[in-house]
Amino acid sequence: MQSLPKTLAEDVAKNLVMVARLIDEDPEGAYGYSRVALRLASRVAAVREAAGFAAYANQKYAEALAEFRAARRMTGTVDLWPLMADCERGLGRPEKALDMAGAPEVHKLDKAGQVEMRLVAAGARRDLGQLDAAIVTLQSPELASNAVQPWTARLRYAYADALLAAGRQGEAREWFAKAVEADKDGSTDASDRLAELDGVEFVDAFDENENEGEDEEHSDPQAPGGPEQGGEE
Structure with a gap:
């Protein structure tokens, strides 16, 4: 971005920051900011890369591929x-x-x-x-390793999921459990998949309490909107 005038560079940088901030929780919003950055500085590799990530997050794969290719041509990296x-x-x-x-x-x-x-x-x-x-x-040394790396949880999860798809449920359970051990930041739903295999059902305590409150309201003759008792004829 050093090739851009200062004011323009600042505007582009602000949009890229918003892409990074929103891409996980609001992919559509991130995509909008990426398009603004692209209009401002389409010849900057970082902009093309960010646009690629935003398009990818929105499953716009043709667009993402074009942006990633452009960024690769500009940087020469793989x-x-x-x-x-x-x-x-x-x-x-x-x-x-x-x-x-x-x-x-x-x-x-x-x-x-x-x-x-x-x-x-x-x-x-x-x-x-x-x-x-x-x-x-x-199946690889990275999968077999007991060391936990940033990719370990996803690799174990993918292996467990493939085993389950192949009908190897016992092995799949073992690897979902290993994925849970490595997934410290909750990047996968391995714990849910493991619970599902074990037949565990989770009840939302908030919904349960809400339903109980509704039942009490309908059964309480003094509650607002409840059935009238002893009304005059």
Whole structure:
């Protein structure tokens, strides 16, 4: 953004901050800010990347792929390769995603990027109905490691989900439990999936109390709106 005039750079930066702030809880709002930034500075790689993330969060995969490609051309890095491959999945082209998973660019990714690429490839296998291949794709030193990394919970979760889809419920339960152990920030719903497998049902205490209050209201003859008692004829 150093190539932009100061006032313009500040305006662009404000919009990018809003994209980052809203993208998880309000993807549509983030997308709106990304479009403003794009109109202001479409030749800035950070803007194209942010626009790609915002489009991706809104499942606008063709648009996201175009923005990620533009950002990659500008920077020459391969960091966005797994996301580009996942966009291909979103566009109904799992074979293309698998081609990208086997491309030389994957070897240039850092460990987190390689794990992400493995997750995308496994998803593409599942898209094609190749459950056993998806399971094998996820089997890796990163999956077997007891060390907890930023990607560990998602990797274990994906493995558990693939096992469950393949009918291997006992193994799936074991790996959902391992995902729960690694998921310190609640980035997956592994705990809910585990409870579901164990037949545990959660009751919303707020709803339960609310229903009890309604029952009491209807049964109380003195409550406002309740049945009249001993009315005069």
